[in-house]
Amino acid sequence: MKYNEIFEKIAAELKDYDQIGQVATYIPALAKANPNKFGMYLVTREGHSYFHGDTDETFSIQSISKVLSLVYAFKLVGTDLWKRVGVEPSGSPFNSLVQLEYEQGIPRNPLINAGAIVICDILMSELKNPYQDFIKFLRSLAGNPNIDYCKTTAESEKECGFKNSAHINLMKSYGNIENDAEEVLDFYFHLCSIEMSCKDLAQTFMFLASGGKNPVNNKRIITAQETKRINSIMLLCGFYDEAGEFAFRVGLPGKSGVGGGIVAIYPDQYSIAVWSPGLNTKGNSSKGIKALELFTTITQSNVFGPS
């Protein structure tokens, strides 16, 4: 069966999916999302694209940006990065403060809020124009010059970012934040606010399915070894306290965001993005996970072997 046909089959099977979940409501920009939106977009290593549904519409990528900021920081500082942030799954919600105290201000991994905030601090120390440089990096990965921050979302994030303030202040007290806390948080909220489509996400993440090279222009983004490290972190930490469940059901490294997007990669084969704004209780797209589970089952493509 061709990928397009598989997408149609999945969409038909999930048309009346009764566990669609609730859209995020903690900020107005996310609360007004239409829970019935659904899109799937796949890019192969050879550059072929397959898609179904609302794949050109942009949405808030939220925590998916945490992988891209991690890649950028890793490029800039190399293995020194691991002095500031760990690589262990947290098994806790994305905004949990509990482990941070035990770990003396060193976040468990870069894909929970505390870890992503440290990554923002590193980018601010390393870059003259972090906002411009980062968005330029993203645009070049996606091949789309229109990708941008959403000011309204970033402002709302700031207005209700009390827990993120707690994270950064706790880390600052342990000496793991170099820059002004308010400025780092502003940058972090801007990263959460970036808007992309399923198409953009699948294109952007393709380098992680191609040993670190952008297959469109053959440009190396990171080394093959660095790619292994990023993919392993996605597999173990990409879904917070549901990372085990995602590996168990889908079997691919991936990353979710509370905007309802999920992107996953199958090394050497494809990158796939799915969007359905309804979230489960862990803050991951409920229908998105189900769609990916069906996809990897039908195509027998997962990192643990055919099933």
Ligand code: GLN
């Ligand atoms: N903006 C959210 C926060 O910082 C990001 C959460 C997410 O996508 N998991 O709380």
